Amino acid sequence: MGRYVIRRLLQFIPTVLGTMFLLHYMTSLAIQFSGNPVRALFGDRTPPPALLEAITERLGYGDPCLSQKGNWCIGLFGDRLQSVFFHFDFGINLRQREVTDLVADALPFTLKLLVIAILFEAVVGIAAGVLAGLRGGSFTDYLVKISTVFIISVPIFVLGVVVREFVGVKFGNVLRGQDWIPDVISTGMFSPGFKPDYPFASLIIPGMVLGAVSLATTARLTRTSIMENIRADYVRTAKAKGLTNKRVIGVHTLRNSLIPVITFLGVDIGAAMAGAVVTETIFNVPGIGRLVTMSARTGESSVVVGVVTMLVLVVLVANLLVDLLYAVLDPRIRYE
């Protein structure tokens, strides 16, 4: 087990380095083709060349390789690795804020969003899947089957925009017209985007949008898994032991059925991070996803490389934890 974990941790190294290099190369290319990102600081004005050069130098965009189209900028990459791994320095953005600070500011919003999304998909998805699976062919079963196909086939950016327009704007306006509805609900929860005044309530709907697609997958996975296990021999044994139906289902069937579901939910944390980039942009949530999107637009390579590297690390660690959890849930699995 210990050796397995060490081996997995060692495998992180090439993955992280590879990701960093890819990001580094892409952001370098972007700068090489679209010009010095520092000029964006001056808007429409043309800055004095001396000032522009000074700032460019200070922000780390002065390397001559950045003006040669297609140059790999290996030297720059070496410097970047050195400062990240030896000084834990991820660099600064155009306004000279530390990337680590930017992440620290944005992270709580993304975490809240993720928690809401994962809770939503786990609780509602598993409940729907269990109900459908226990009574295959029933009305609930068809309802779950049809609604999940529907959700799965709609891309998240379409779903997000539709929900924002209809639930946040139209339905929200109706609620806001009613005096008796508390503000937390009408202005907070049913707002078209994130509201700093309601840092939790206004994240509920974005979180649900983020969790929706995986909720459908969770429900279907649970349903199939329950249907498979409900006919298993050990479930029949549990009945023969004179256990109550509640225990036969709740302990003997569910425990086995949820193994693949929990594995999926764990892996899905990574996918939800990717989804957060879209959801946060649509609902204007000042989290990691929006930070990356905006930095990519302005060509702030240090932010993009730093943040995405951290995200990759989070996903890698989450996947490792899921694999270890799998061994806990299913005693037949052994890692060597």
Add this chain to the structure above:
Amino acid sequence: MTDVNVKLDALPGLDPNALPLEVKNLQVEFRTRNGIAHAVNGVSFDLRAGETRAILGESGCGKSVTAQAIMGILDTPPGFVTGGEILYRGVDLLKLPESERRKVRANRIAMIFQDALSALNPVFTVGFQLAELFRKHRGMSRQDAKARAIELLDLVKIPAARQRVNDYPHQFSGGMRQRVMIAMALALDPEVLIADEPTTALDVTVQAQIMALLAELQQERNMGLVLITHDMGVVADVADRISVMYAGRVIEEAGVDDIYASPAHPYTKGLLESIPRLDLKGQELSAIKGLPPALTNLPSGCAFNPRCRYAQDVCRKDPAPSLLQVSPSRTAACHFWKEVKGDE
């Protein structure tokens, strides 16, 4: 240590002098897309305390379904009990509400299954699965229940029970797993044990050990045993009486010695002739020709007639007779039982 034999709630109508198990004219059908399969078609047998009743028949003839109907653990749907009675000491289990029926399971009638690997839950330790019975049926604490689980593993002769109680089913060998199943079935001291092909999945040497263990435990407890098998060889040593099943019906019922000496149904006779025998070494074994019929598509007349060497026109036209009295203690469902019995 808590007393194991906490008194069960008395079942209404329970008669301590009645037989521990009596099945009368049991009917079970499966309602599937391809039609209705009458898997059990009027099966009757009884079981005395301490007795071993073997139920014998080719695979697919309805043995397991009979056992599941007695336990009340049929897959419903598609399986339904559509008629008959299952009497435990005079109480018809089919008429009990589910809450009462549930308490009969494991407490009074217990069951062990063919494949212990799939019949034990893979994600719980055997200790948990044994202790569960004491916790849920006897209200014992976790600790007491675990102590009882260890005792049970000792009882079925699993070495190092104290350590093994924390192991998972996949960590045991096939024979040891079947011992765990037996321990689980005996935990609450049932009066009737139904063993559905308990040794089929095991090596021959292990088979003998398991059968010996079952016989020993049965004697100690004066427990009735319904031994389901398709293997005539297993039956000879342990059974007192035998019911032979074919296509959902009992076609012959007799004491073990009578059956071996002079089978009265052609199907039983065919089964006996297909056992390898030392004294006939070198001769070809005669298997019954043909295959058992599909339950959704039974031949007209006696279900066995296409495979029967005694079959006459009457067997193809009229349904097989109900069980005919061959002697005061045995019956057979064949028009020609005299010929079958005398012919040798």
